[in-house]
Amino acid sequence: MRVAVAGFGGVGRRLARLLLERGGSHGLSLAAAIDSRGHAVFDSRGCVEEALSAPRGGLAGVSCGAPGSGPGVLRGLGYDALVLTTASSPGTGEPGLGYARAALEDGKVVVAADKPPVALLLLEHGGPPPGLFYKATVMAGTPLIDLLRVGLAGRRVLRVVGVLNGTSNYILNLLMEGVPLEEAVEAAVRLGIAEPDPSADLRGVDLALKASIVAQTLGCPVGPGDVVVGGTVYDAAGWAPGLRGAGAALRYTARVDVAGCRAEIGLTLHGAGSRLYSLPGSLNAAVIGLEDSTIYLEGPGAGLGVTAATLLSDLVLSRRAGGKPPYFPAGL
Numbered sequence: 637m638r639v640a641v642a643g644f645g646g647v648g649r650r651l652a653r654l655l656l657e658r659g660g661s662h663g664l665s666l667a668a669a670i671d672s673r674g675h676a677v678f679d680s681r682g683c684v685e686e687a688l689s690a691p692r693g694g695l696a697g698v699s700c701g702a703p704g705s706g707p708g709v710l711r712g713l714g715y716d717a718l719v720l721t722t723a724s725s726p727g728t729g730e731p732g733l734g735y736a737r738a739a740l741e742d743g744k745v746v747v748a749a750d751k752p753p754v755a756l757l758l759l760e761h762g763g764p765p766p767g768l769f770y771k772a773t774v775m776a777g778t779p780l781i782d783l784l785r786v787g788l789a790g791r792r793v794l795r796v797v798g799v800l801n802g803t804s805n806y807i808l809n810l811l812m813e814g815v816p817l818e819e820a821v822e823a824a825v826r827l828g829i830a831e832p833d834p835s836a837d838l839r840g841v842d843l844a845l846k847a848s849i850v851a852q853t854l855g856c857p858v859g860p861g862d863v864v865v866g867g868t869v870y871d872a873a874g875w876a877p878g879l880r881g882a883g884a885a886l887r888y889t890a891r892v893d894v895a896g897c898r899a900e901i902g903l904t905l906h907g908a909g910s911r912l913y914s915l916p917g918s919l920n921a922a923v924i925g926l927e928d929s930t931i932y933l934e935g936p937g938a939g940l941g942v943t944a945a946t947l948l949s950d951l952v953l954s955r956r957a958g959g960k961p962p963y964f965p966a967g968l
């Protein structure tokens with residue numbers, strides 16, 4: 637399977653390295669990449685190495701590169717699967733949405749890490765269209781989406797409550813230790829856990845997109861704009877210190893209620909008996925409430941290595957059963 641990567645930043649490059657190292661054993665080869673200014677059609681391993689050492693936006697300048705970016709470039713690439721590692725606008729879903737639509741219309745597989753285009757595509761198609769794989773968009777290193785789409789197919793899921801934004805969790809953990817918000821943000825940025833401007837994470841933009849994707853995976857047509865925002869991490873600054881002493885923990889959670897088709901994000905308090913009480917660092921977790929039992933899932937929610945590995949896993953999955961695995965909303 638020939639893989640094209642749209643978005644050649646941190647995650648796109650890490651995936652390219654992984655495909656060079658291990659792609660062959662899964663029948664996957666890196667065929668092309670696109671950044672904001674140009675594209676490269678990889679004719680040799682040497683040119684991939686060249687692209688990996690090029691500065692950001694430098695694909696047009698490598699020996700197998702050319703100027704020109706955007707969905708129109710896809711037609712000339714000769715690929716079977718498109719990996720979407722662009723960082724798209726939460727409002728419009730672009731530039732990722734245009735790439736994803738073009739690839740799906742051409743009957744290609746799309747494997748995405750970019751959340752806005754996925755949330756909007758799910759809405760357009762009334763659920764996951766054939767050929768779309770997106771488990772890197774939520775709990776990137778932990779297969780929540782596969783569990784909901786495949787492992788729990790036919791089971792009745794009542795709700796999912798998740799800590800799905802690692803940056804928020806890292807900062808809330810520091811706030812609860814008495815670290816002031818500004819210092820907590822600085823520490824998260826310094827360690828590469830947060831973006832230089834983490835306000836979209838702390839205001840819940842990322843969490844709302846993930847809540848929308850989880851809800852739609854479960855058959856509820858909740859767009860990102862339909863997610864109820866009950867609070868932000870900034871609201872926690874005044875009262876998080878001292879909570880630990882009182883035997884409580886504060887989490888920024890997404891809650892999806894399947895019966896009411898409702899998704900909400902906000903700060904929630906957890907006592908020592910809650911599964912979300914102890915969640916150190918930037919870990920993610922999800923509590924899946926079924927009609928007859930509860931499943932708890934915990935693991936990494938971001939990081940270049942785990943995100944690239946998850947994209948590779950979706951590529952491997954897409955090759956099974958003609959690229960159309962038996963995925964259904966779990967509520968059916």
Ligand SMILES: NC(=O)c1ccc[n+]([C@@H]2O[C@H](COP(=O)([O-])OP(=O)(O)OC[C@H]3O[C@@H](n4cnc5c(N)ncnc54)[C@H](OP(=O)(O)O)[C@@H]3O)[C@@H](O)[C@H]2O)c1
Pocket residue numbers: 642643644645646647648670671672673692693694705706720721722723724731749750751772773776937938939940943
């Ligand atoms: N980092 C993580 O741990 C993680 C985890 C899960 C999901 N994700 C998601 O994965 C995606 C990629 O993350 P990242 O950290 O790799 O972001 P990034 O470093 O900012 O990379 C984004 C890439 O998109 C490219 N781009 C911008 N406009 C484009 C266009 N019109 N056509 C083609 N490419 C275009 C940029 O090109 P230039 O190089 O030319 O600027 C850049 O290469 C994001 O959506 C992110 O939310 C990331």
